Amino acid sequence: MSTTQTDTRVVSPLLRIAPTGMYARRARMLVERSVLVSRKMWLIILSGFFEPLFYLLAFQVGFGKLxxxxxxxxxxxxxxxxxxxxxxxxxxxxxxAVYDSTFNIFFKMRYQRLYEGVLATPLGPLDIAMGxxxxxxxxxxxxxxxxxxxxxxxxxxTSPWALLMVPVAILIAFAFAAIGMAATTWIRSTTDxxxxxxxxxxxxxxxxxxxxxxVFPGAVQVIIQIFPLYHGVELMRGLATGVLDPSMLGHLAYLVVLAVVGMLVAARRLRVLLLR
Amino acid sequence: MPQVSAPTTQATGRVVRSPHAAWLRVEGHWQWYRRHWHSTLFSSIAQPILFLVAMGMGFGSQVEPSEATRNLPYLVYLAPAMLVVGALQNAVGESSYPVLSGFKWQKDYWAVTATPITPGQLLAGQQIWIALVIGFNGCAFVLIATLLGAVQSPGILLSLLAMVLTGMACSAPVVALAATVTNDGNAFNGIFRFVVMPMTLFSGTFFPVSQLPEWAQPVVWLSPLWHGTELSRAAAFGGAEFGPVFGHVAYLVGLFALGIWLARWRFRRRLVV
Amino acid sequence: MTTVGDGVLVQANGLVKRFGEFTAVGGIDVAVRKGEAFGFLGPNGAGKSSTMRMVACVSPRTEGELSVLGMDPDRDGPRIRARLGVVPQLDNLDTELTVRQNLQVYGRYFGLSRATVRAKATELMEFAQLSERADDEVEPLSGGMKRRLTIARSLVNDPELLLLDEPTTGLDPQARHLLWDKLYRLKQQGVTLIITTHFMDEAEQLCDRLVVMDHSRIVAEGAPSALIKQYSTREVLELRFNPGEQQDALDNGVADLVERIEVLPDRLLLYTENGESTLETAHAKGIRPLSSLVRRSTLEDVFLRLTGRSLVD
Known part of the structure; x- marks a missing residue:
């Protein structure tokens, strides 16, 4: 059998941009693992809900009075x-999303060497990233x-449009998780x-x-508008108040592009790091 | 071929005395810091400054000076309090994972106590180091805050004392906790989210405690950050009275002493078995 | 172009792995046959682990040919890995899960059904003598238990080829012998084993055939007994002297007694077919060692001869 024969099999579009071996369509197995682990960490998971609540409370009783x-x-x-x-x-x-995709991923990658074990199975880096x-x-x-x-x-x-805030929150989480995971692959030690x-x-x-x-001076306003979170906040505020305008499509597109690019970069970098 | 010679090894047999031993440990931290100071720069100095800019200048642009802000511009009102918040966050940061790492990941505590240095001296060195870091970061904060126009009187230099005291009062109990936990430090997440965060928001830093509901006020008295903030503002804006100042200082010193006592017990328990 | 012969599971020709300027594996030829236990011996940094990672399809080769289970790792990685079991040098167990969950979750990565992995986990815990610790966390287990769990985990997909990278490093003698026992049972069941090690006794115990690697190349190949025959004498005579007297013995012509002698700081090693008669001849020449020992040549003698006594890293 020749080892340099060209691959003529039909592959799906996602696999075509990613080299073979990147994806085995079993990302959900990693989610299963996370669900198992999370049963022991319910307190931490619960605590994530309190943080915005504390802020909200502080604004209600404190900042809102000033x-x-x-x-x-x-x-x-x-x-x-x-x-x-x-x-x-x-x-x-x-x-x-950033917490989950940076600190947690880094520890699993570097100290626990979890992904080494996963990559010894048919799963590939894209399965890990997606999972x-x-x-x-x-x-x-x-x-x-x-x-x-x-x-x-x-x-x-004050608006029925506000229901859309939930899917937008998910999009924001997706975009930041993807970018965060990609960034994590460049981290050398915890000090980074x-x-x-x-x-x-x-x-x-x-x-x-x-x-x-x-409130910002003109030049700074431009910089602020580059921040991904700015686009998330604008979308949320528009939906909450029901004041919609076409620029929201731009905000939406910004976040979608970020999510897709982040995930592809993350999978590629995982391959470079772990399959070397 | 080397000839075998009679044994000539001779240990120094030297045992370093207490304050000096702790100081040797501080020197060890300094060696680390010289190589890595840039990586801690953000969390220790830039972060409190960013909060000062965002809340003091950004949010503050919407606030009219009133009785709630002691009739001061919001930025000026906020500066001495943010100084103490920085101490709290630095203290908890320096006392949690770095200390656990000494026991668990880096294991340098075991290496140190294999020398004549005792666990108590090790702990003292750690605490002195944390105090130095907090004090240094505080000076940097005051300098930058002054450049931003957030400081109106030299009294803020006195606030630095309040800041270091608050930092140590928060540090010692967390060091004790770090010397107790054995898992990956999940407990620290709880401390950050359920103690540090609400404490930062509700200890009179951003708005007077009097705006909180009545039942919440005694809870605030437990917060070292509130005591530190009161001291710091009294130093910066004047109008301090002996009674309250004594009470605040006593509470902070007491908390520090309790924390040290617990930490010493835990250090011995873990390192000398 | 080489073709993979019948019953050859791993075939490498001119296999090279480079990391930038550094050459980890410098062109090796290897063939591992079905059902055998094959060893890679070599000092640290000789290129054993890099070779293993290429065979495990987690490290793309730089040059040369490699076929694993008749497929190309570059192209069929997932399909090959589905039929491999891997025991890495450092345990990478999932410390957030229990013993049982480790086996179950890992089995799921191979696409096994939940019912299958449940049954499989019970069976493997039995095999690894870990049933009593089934619902314990992994962290507090002893080194030997963790290693057994890692091996049990590698068997969750009933692999045809098992890759073991230094399986017993850091274990106490009891744990090592228990592991050897398990590996021997697997071999009897027809599992092909590839083992890297720097323990010579382990290689002699387990391997049917082995290669010795040094400085990223293969320097010898064969069955353990054949290698001893080829690279060493039947016996070794070890002589110890009072400080300073070793040099006198050398001046006295002790080296002329045998074809090969090795001078160590504390003793002389004389490679000979018959240790007792060499010792008698030495006595006759007036050489008076403090103590003497006659022993059979081992793989360790071969290894040290081939790779030298100085540290490699």
């Missing part, structure tokens, strides 16, 4: 808490639904996580989460 109203989408005046709530949903989707990102999304969905329930219970959303924080915290603080874009 600043009663701000200018919302479409120039209308709205209560400060209602202004912040959708942004908190967006940023908690981001934070949860782990899917799990981050499952958690993201849980958080988003719970937070949405609280926000609507407090009467902070500082760099991830270096990106994440300014994004969390300045993506019009806590105050409108107009």
């Amino acid at each position: 600043v009663e109203t701000v200018q919302g989408p479409g120039g209308q005046t709205m209560s400060y808490v209602a202004f912040v709530a959708p942004a908190l949903l967006a940023s908690s989707a981001m934070n949860g 782990e990102i899917s799990w981050a999304l499952v958690r993201g969905v849980l958080y988003a639904v719970a937070f949405f329930a609280v926000v609507s219970g407090m009467g902070l959303v 996580f500082g760099l991830i924080q270096l990106v994440l915290i300014p994004m969390f603080l300045f993506s019009t989460t806590f105050f409108p874009l107009s």
